[in-house]
Amino acid sequence: METRVSAAGAHRLGLVLLLMAVSACGPTDAAPGPEPHARRSHALKDLQTSNGLSLNGLSLNGLSLNGLSLNGLSLNGLSTARFDTWFQTDPELHAAVMEYVVRCAAPAGVSRTYTSPSTGRTWSWMGALGLAPDWSNGAPATLAEQRIVSACLAAHVDKYALHISISVQGLSATGVAIPTTDWELMVYSDQEACFFGNLFNTEGVYAANDGRPLNERESTARACALSSKRDAEAQPCAPLMRVEHDCVRFCTLDASRRFYVSCTYNGITYPAITTRLLHSEIYTCGDGICQMTEQCGTGESYDNCGRDCGPCP
Known part of the structure; x- marks a missing residue:
């Protein structure tokens, strides 16, 4: 489901899940094809036809910026009147x-279901990454679970409310790596960003190249x-804050040096x-295509890209 909602000011988000597991099974490895091109086509086809569920750490982003700005979720779980009151103020946004x-x-392989006592309507959401096993099974969220879920939500934020395919890497709150083939x-060849923080309290949530x-x-x-230094300094994605240095300056890699733990x-x-x-998700002024992130003009920078978007009227 595609959400198109505007960005809101910075608020903190308090989140707890207290729901029944419908079923459980481990993540399914997608079988690699014989050729790199076939593998890529197969991976992207799966992503486009499986309701956006993650496959071996692949995920679709699309959580709007004000999805990180919401408060009002009860720490007692989704069965409370307080959660229902919060949810019903904007069911479309809050369902997203x-x-x-x-x-x-x-x-992956389990769902969480919420039925509104005030309307009788039911919503179901599918798991994928399994980063907070205790919390998702009904226990109060640990500090580690609060932080890793916050980082995951931040990784799914999209300034333009688009669904863009990304590869998600990291460890769960219990130290289990997200499966990756x-x-x-190979297909997701460009290193993008690291995310960390805590939306459950006042610590904030952060990103770096x-x-x-x-x-x-x-x-x-x-x-x-992923941004230029100029855009990072402009902080266009509040409440998600850009930090002043790249990830390598203050983050620790795992033993394989594939992701930051x-x-x-x-x-x-x-x-x-x-x-x-x-x-292909990184656009260049001069490639002959006027992308949504590029602007008309007379120069060759992305926000003054006459070569792709022509002169401004």
Whole structure:
């Protein structure tokens, strides 16, 4: 489901799941095809035809910015009158938020269901990444679960409310790695960003580039994740805050050096989520296509791209 909602001001988000598991099974490895092109086509087809569920760490982003700005969720779970009151104030938006909360927290193959006592309507959301096993099974969220789910939600934020395919890497709150295949790393070839923080309290949520920032000719719809230094300083994605350095400056890689297991910021060490991007999602002024992130003009920078978008009227 595609959500198109505007960004709101910075508020903190308090989230807890207290729901019954319908079924449980482990994540299913997608079988690699014989050729790289076939593997990529198969992966993207799966993503497009499986309601956006993650496959071996692949995920679709689309959580709108004000999805990170909501408060009012009860710490007693989804069966309370307080949750129902919050949910019914904007069911479409809040259902989109819960889609990503459950996707991050619960494992693949299980669903979480909420029935509104005030309306009788039922919503179901599918798990995918399994980052918070205790919380998603009904226990109070641990500090580690609060932080890793916060990082996962931040990784799914999209400035333009689009669904863009990304690869999600990291460890669950219990230290289990999100399954990843070699073909996934090959197809999602561009390192993108690291995410960390805590939306359950006042610590905030943060992102940094994983590798080089974009140059002045480059842009991407994933602007809250990968950006130029100039755009990072502008902070266009509040309440998600850009930090002043790249991930490598304050984050620790796992043993395989594939993703960051933690990032230390403001004196706090957080578990981290790392994302990778399809190279085609990075746009360049001069490639002959006027992308949604590019603007008309007379120059060659993405926001003054006469070569792709022509002169401004």
